[in-house]
Amino acid sequence: MSRRPRFSLWFPVVVLAFVLSAQAAAAAGELKKVRDLVIYEDARFHSAFPSVVRRPDGELLVAFRRAPNRKALGEAKNNHVDPNSYLVGVRSRDGGSTWSAEPELIYAHPFGGSQDPCLLQLRDDSLLCLTYGWTFLRPDGIPNLKEPFLQNFPGSIFNGGYYVRSTDGGRRWTGPYYPPHLSVEVLNDPYGKPVPAYNRGALTEGRDGRIFWVSAATDSVKPRKTSTHLVTSSDRGLTWSYSCPVASDPKVSFNETSIYETPKGDLVAFLRSEDFQDQACIARSTDGGKTFQPWQGMGFQGHPLHAVRLPDERVLLTYGYRHKPLGIRARVLNAECTDFATAPELILRDDGTTTDLGYPWAVVVDSKHVLVTYYHNVAGGIQHIAGTLLALP
Numbered sequence: 001m002s003r004r005p006r007f008s009l010w011f012p013v014v015v016l017a018f019v020l021s022a023q024a025a026a027a028a029g030e031l032k033k034v035r036d037l038v039i040y041e042d043a044r045f046h047s048a049f050p051s052v053v054r055r056p057d058g059e060l061l062v063a064f065r066r067a068p069n070r071k072a073l074g075e076a077k078n079n080h081v082d083p084n085s086y087l088v089g090v091r092s093r094d095g096g097s098t099w100s101a102e103p104e105l106i107y108a109h110p111f112g113g114s115q116d117p118c119l120l121q122l123r124d125d126s127l128l129c130l131t132y133g134w135t136f137l138r139p140d141g142i143p144n145l146k147e148p149f150l151q152n153f154p155g156s157i158f159n160g161g162y163y164v165r166s167t168d169g170g171r172r173w174t175g176p177y178y179p180p181h182l183s184v185e186v187l188n189d190p191y192g193k194p195v196p197a198y199n200r201g202a203l204t205e206g207r208d209g210r211i212f213w214v215s216a217a218t219d220s221v222k223p224r225k226t227s228t229h230l231v232t233s234s235d236r237g238l239t240w241s242y243s244c245p246v247a248s249d250p251k252v253s254f255n256e257t258s259i260y261e262t263p264k265g266d267l268v269a270f271l272r273s274e275d276f277q278d279q280a281c282i283a284r285s286t287d288g289g290k291t292f293q294p295w296q297g298m299g300f301q302g303h304p305l306h307a308v309r310l311p312d313e314r315v316l317l318t319y320g321y322r323h324k325p326l327g328i329r330a331r332v333l334n335a336e337c338t339d340f341a342t343a344p345e346l347i348l349r350d351d352g353t354t355t356d357l358g359y360p361w362a363v364v365v366d367s368k369h370v371l372v373t374y375y376h377n378v379a380g381g382i383q384h385i386a387g388t389l390l391a392l393p
Contacts, residue, residue, distance in 0.1 A: 030393040031316070031332060031370075033348065039099050039373060040090050041384035045069055046078040048375040049200065050385050051361045053121040060092040060363065061170055062099075062373055063106055063117035063129060064385050071382075078356075078383070081152045083136040085113035087129065089170060096371045096389060106173055107164050111135045111190075112156075116200040116359075120237075123205060127170050128237045130163040130179075130213070132198035135190045146192035148221045158187060160195025161215070165237060179240050182229055185217040197231055197240070202258035202306055202361065207265070210234050212289060214246050214269050216255040226253045228271060230289050247283045247295040252276045254295070256304035260337065263313055268337045270305035270317065271295065280305055280319060282340060298340045302329055307337070308362045310370070310392065318348070318372050320358020325350035328360050328374050328388065348372060348388045353379050368392050 039062055040047055050064040067085035070078045088103035106117060112135035120128040134156045137145075142155065150158035164175035179197040187195045197215040204212050211233040216226050227248035233240050246269050247254040253274035260268045267289050271281040280302050283295040302319035310316055313335040321329045327349035333340055360374040369389055376386040 031330075031346065032391045034369070034389040034391050036349065037096065037387045037389065039092075039096075039385040039387050040064070040103060041382065043069060043382050044072055046082075046383050047385050048080070048356075048383055049116040049359050050373045050375060051117055051119040051202070052363045052371065052373045053119045053127070054363050054365065055121065055169055056125060058093070058095075058366075059169070060096055060365070060371065061089055061119065061127075062091075062385060063087060063089045063119050064103075064375070065115055065117060066103065067113065069382055079153060079156075081115065081134045081156045082113045083134075085115065087114050087117040087131060087164075089117075090385075095365045095369065096387060104170075106170070107131075107176065109133050109159075109162070109176065112159060118200060118202065120203045120205065120211070122211075122236055123209075124236060125167070125169075126236060127166040128163055128203070128211075129166075129173070130161065130199070130203065132161040132200075133159045135159055137190065145190060146188045148186055149188050149190070150218065150224075157190045158195060159189050160187070161198030162196065163237065177237075179215070179231065180242070182215060182217045182231075182242060184219045184227065184229065184245075186221060187218050197229075199228075200256045200359075201270075201304060202260070204259050204261050206261050206267075208288075210289075211237055212259050212261070212267060213240070214257040214259045216257070219248070224253075226255045226274070228254045228257050228269065228283075230259075230267075230269075230285075230292070232289060243289050244285075244291055246292045247271050247281065249295070254281065258304065258306050260307040260309075260315065262336045264336060266336060267292075268307070270307055272303040272305070273297075277301065278303065278322070282337075284337075300331075300345065304359060306361045307333075308364060308370070310364065311367055316362055316370060316372075316390075317343075318360035318362050318374075320360060320374065321350075322355040322358060326352030326355060326357060328358065328372065328376075330360075330372070348390075349374075349376065349386075351378060353377050356383055365389075 067082035087106035230243040256272035
């Protein structure tokens, strides 16, 4: 009895896999990974939650939150809130190949640790850095706090948001300044006052000069649930006004949202969800931020998300992936961000060793390259600020 060669059975499968891979690469615009790089790492510190901007002269500025590595001090683990977490930054003048070795201080809040610096480069050359923080109380102070308040862990009390400004490229910062309290927000700060607006996510300066910012708000305590809301500024961040709800649901929470303006003028909010199988979500405004259409799931997992416009007006959407294999992923969307359900997924990193990673933020370096920044961990190492350089077609 004759036997057909085994390769004849597998050959069509191999060809199909090759064709699908080629189609995915073509659909992604043939973005190619150049290399991974370390932006900042120090075993004495837990470094996380970066954002990045390109200055008008081409310099790259990466801001991140740095706190003592508690494991190095003999403690069991590092937390995402710490009384000694500060906002710091490093710079590169060669497209991300090399970075300043010692971070410069952006801000250290006098009442506690700061979190998630979110940079925005404005067209008038000034910079904003939005963040939020926590105050740490001794046990005897907790019973005296005004309800409701939020503890990340016992003794760490949520302060709400604040921001700082710079008019000299981030060499000096003024502030802190405090955004308004949103009426839907129910939490109080440690002093018993309503917390100011807060969020982790990218803001955008619209073509009409307004700054659009999606803020999160705790609208229910038991159970705790958050919704998102649009806040705007018409004077480059000096003052802020409430606009409208972005995404709210009786069962699903939304937070950590980035907002993006399309060439046609739509505002697209990329939302992190809770209690929705970790699915990435989206909401859209077609009337300049007066209202948002109902939110919808995007059909894939990952959080939080960041969107940046590529030179050909397509959009690179990046997000952390805290499922095996752990790492960073991306999709290239069309200019109006309408093909999110079919855009192929690109795996930028899949070598993470714990879920304490992610939070990507990308920037176009030049006409041929994009840098995706994030925080990462590898076997035997500490959380650090890393990046992946991508080549554009």
